[in-house]
Amino acid sequence: MKPFPFLFGPMRVPFLLLTPACVAVGVATAYRQTGHLSLLDILIVLIGALAAHISVNVFNEYYDFKSGLDSRTQRTPFSGGSGSLQAHPEMARATLILAWASFAVTALVGLYFVWKQGWGLLPLGILGLVILVTYTLWFVYQPVLCLIVPGLGFGILMVMGTHYALTGTYTWTAFIASLVPTFLVSNLLLLNQFPDVEADQSVGRRHYPIVLGRRASSVVYGLFLLGAYLAVGVGVALRLLPWTSLLALLTLVLSWKAFRGAFENAENIPALIPSMGMNVIINLATPVLLALGLFLA
Known part of the structure; x- marks a missing residue:
């Protein structure tokens, strides 16, 4: 087994599209400022x-490979891991090396912008690096943090970090814009936990679909969707975001369908899959539409 092609599996390459969508929001707020x-x-x-x-x-x-979790999960197109290490356990060491190598690249990029723009970036950078290493080891056992931290990483930290890296400042515009991916990405992980409840519970994890149950967690999912759109509305009302940011509301109909499907099929995983797919589209399209609205203003 050649290491390089294999490592695309643990990277979960298709899901990396989320990153440019979130970065685009920070680029757009920075462009609006400068x-x-x-x-x-x-x-x-x-x-x-x-x-x-x-x-x-x-x-x-x-x-998840070392704990045996991924061998117990009910894998779907959106959850349960890639299965790469189950098929090729001899690649575990190469996988760990990749994890630390990409961690090092992240740290070096952060240090470059601290040098260029100032120490203000350091708190966000340190928190982000801690999350990278400890999310699977610790945060997944804390229900509230397990819900909040994914959105924090891709929303507030990534968007505001991008804004600061490009401008050397923090603004309320960047903050209110960052709340959109904050709510959405937390939701992405929340809904993807539904198929894994029994497997996650068997290794001691504690997230909301385990603690509250799937049906109650689908209500949390709906509230977080609402939070994302309210952030846009409040931002426009306070004149922190231009009216063209309302383009982000174009995904509202899809969000309603995803919520309804999650609520009605919370205990029926095969029937839940279409809502999980819609959730991915919402996570990609809404930040991109928000960024487009910021650029058009």
């Missing part, structure tokens, strides 16, 4: 963000 940006800096930001996403994915694959 009116001009360095394409090289945008590329470096994107490399760092992708490395962070790869790192957390690969750490998750490695630790």
Whole structure:
């Protein structure tokens, strides 16, 4: 088995599309503030963000393999791991090396922007690096944090980190815009936990679908969807976001369908799969539409 082609599995390459969607929001708020940006800096930001996403994915694959969790999960197109290490356990060491290598790339990119823009980026960067390593080891056993941390990483940390890396400042516009992927990405992980309840419970994990049950968690899912759209509305009402940001509301109909499907099929995993697919589309399309609205203003 050649290491390089194999490692695309633990990277979960199709899911990496989420990263440029979230980075685009931070790029758009930075552009709105300055009116001009360095394409090289945008590329470096994107490399760092992708490395962070790869790192957390690969750490998750490695630790779930070592715990035996992935051999117990009911794998779906959106959850349950890639199955790569179950098929090739001899690649465990290479997988761990990839996780730490991508972690190092993330750290180096962060240090570059701390050097360029100032120490203000450091708190976000340190918190982000801690999350990369500890999410699977600790956060998944804390229900509230397990819900919040994925959105925090891809929302507030990634969007505001991008904004600061490109401008050297934090703004309320970047913060309110970052709440959209914050709510949505937490929801992405929440709904993807539904098929894994029994397997996760067997290794001691504690997230909301385990603690509250799937049906109650589908209500949380609906509230977080509402939170994402309210963030846009409040941002426009407070004039922190331009009215063109309302483009992000175009996914409302799809969100309603996803919520209804999650609520009605919370205990029927095969019937839940279409809602999980819609949830992925919502997570990709809504931040992109928000970014487009910011650029058009």
